Amino acid sequence: MKIRNFAPFLAHHTALSSPCSHTFHSAPHVMKRRFPGELEPAAGAGESTPARPVQGSVLPLAKRAAGNVRAAAERAAIAEAAAAEAEAADAAVSVVIQLQEMSADAPAGPTLSVPLNITPAQLEAVVNELLEADEPTPYSFYLNEAEVLQSLKACMTAQGASTEEVQVIKYQPLAVFRVMPVSRCTDSMPGHTGAILHVSFSPDGRMCASGGGDATVRFWDVSTCMPRHTCVGHKNHVLCTAWSPDGRRFASADRNGEVRVWDPETGKEVCKPFTAHTSWVTSLAWEPLHRAGDNPGQQCELLASSSKDKTVRVWNTRTSTCQFSLSGHSDSIECVRWGGEGFIYTASRDRTILVWALEADKTRAKCIRTLSGHGHRINSLALNTDHLCRTGAFDHRGNVYETPAQGTTLR
Structure with a gap:
């Protein structure tokens, strides 16, 4: 684009509040550049219109960014509310389970009605309560030889198990011996005079x-x-x-x-x-x-x-x-x-x-x-x-x- 009247362009460019707001004079039209990508012809072809600073040229972008942030926050809130609603619905659904030790044939305690979305940590608390353990013992739980990793619902869904039937959940302790971490030298035994x-x-x-x-x-x-x-x-x-x-x-x-x-x-x-x-x-x-x-x-x-x-x-x-x-x-x-x-x-x-x-x-x-x-x-x-x-x-x-x-x- 050929620029005429270059001196006025520099003067007005220096005075602009936004570095992206420029005014170009060209023939046969005068184009005003308010922001990169936004061009519109000036009034009167061939007229020499002095450049005018465009106030708040970045404002539309800021408004759009703020709108995008609000929309993302709204979507996240909707998803969170949906997840909470689904969790509440799962908590309202119960399933009858029978706990049984892995190495025993007899059940451990009576049948229990628990929420469908019960987790292994919650099952562990139930077992320790039934066994009246002095110290909590960690356990792993299995439904039809498949370990319950996230929740009972996820395990039952993967196996196609029905909530109308009594589910036998077997458990076994994760550790028999408690090993303390070695973080320092406990003792030294001097005596050898060679390697x-x-x-x-x-x-x-x-x-x-x-x-x-x-x-x-x-x-x-x-x-x-x-x-x-x-x-x-x-x-x-x-x-x-x-x-x-x-x-x-x-x-x-x-x-x-x-x-x-x-x-x-x-x-x-x-x-x-x-x-x-x-x-x-x-x-x-x-x-x-x-x-x-x-x-x-x-x-x-x-x-x-x-x-x-x-x-x-x-x-x-x-x-x-x-x-x-x-x-x-x-x-x-x-x-x-x-x-x-x-x-x-x-x-x-x-x-x-x-x-x-x-x-x-x-x-x-x-x-x-x-x-x-x-x-x-x-x-x-x-x-x-x-x-x-x-x-x-x-x-x-x-x-x-x-x-x-x-x-x-x-x-």
């Missing part, structure tokens, strides 16, 4: 054992955090340790290839040291508790140790002898595990895992399978029989069994 290389708790959780670079094994009382025994005998760093499954024995091995077995109650050795390994010991594994029922005295007495000398040796801690040895790897054995079905698993730097089966008299074992596929050395093994839901030598009820055979019942 601590291995720490483990006893099966009953009452004692803690540690081995380190000062060539000692130390037993600690967990309740008092005080030392109970300091066991001396190793000549080099204690690299690995292992508790027997029944907690009556504790094995430790050092960098010289020596294996020692201790009595945690007295801190004394129960047998002479095992010194057949020619290099340091990398891992220890006891025979599982339920496999020890055939041993004399029904105690855990067989211990397997792996070494960098490429062998695994199984020791009899009762007779202080080497029961047998396993050789088949071409490099250092990094880990040995004794499985729940009696197999021994060995992992090596040669990138293979060997599976060994013991004979009935436990005096020999043969390799029955080689597991290969790793591209680098194998440092550790994990078995699905490491932790079983069973009653053992120690359980959460406080029962302590005299023999392993008494604690082999699966729960």
Whole structure:
């Protein structure tokens, strides 16, 4: 657009109250620009009309924005009122339920008439009230094996359940043990004069054992955090340790290839040291508790140790002898595990895992399978029989069994 009379345009532009209000003079019409996108011809074609400031040119936009805000607020209020009305309608509808513990066949209390939109938190309060619990216990609730997550109405709608029928709701506690969050160091137990290389708790959780670079094994009382025994005998760093499954024995091995077995109650050795390994010991594994029922005295007495000398040796801690040895790897054995079905698993730097089966008299074992596929050395093994839901030598009820055979019942 060609602008004529440029000087008057600048003068009037400076005087305008709104930076977007401009006046342009052009032929054959004079156009007034009040706001971007709003153009209208001036009166009289070809006339030179002086520019005039447009007052409140932003006002229409502000009014429209305010109107939009009011409309959005009104829509939100309508939606909120509709939701409240629907919630009130659901609260007016009731359904008859029967509460029942998940592991019990008998119902817990009488049938109850509750609102259709009852939530799991409200059901939890009802159960705690029925059971007269001293402390509220959290529960999860299930309708026909489907968990009630938001409300009973949503769960029934998803299943197509009718409000005319009695709905059986099963519940179970979410947690039996309350675990406090660990937010600070509760205790420190000084004593070792060298690096601590291995720490483990006893099966009953009452004692803690540690081995380190000062060539000692130390037993600690967990309740008092005080030392109970300091066991001396190793000549080099204690690299690995292992508790027997029944907690009556504790094995430790050092960098010289020596294996020692201790009595945690007295801190004394129960047998002479095992010194057949020619290099340091990398891992220890006891025979599982339920496999020890055939041993004399029904105690855990067989211990397997792996070494960098490429062998695994199984020791009899009762007779202080080497029961047998396993050789088949071409490099250092990094880990040995004794499985729940009696197999021994060995992992090596040669990138293979060997599976060994013991004979009935436990005096020999043969390799029955080689597991290969790793591209680098194998440092550790994990078995699905490491932790079983069973009653053992120690359980959460406080029962302590005299023999392993008494604690082999699966729960």
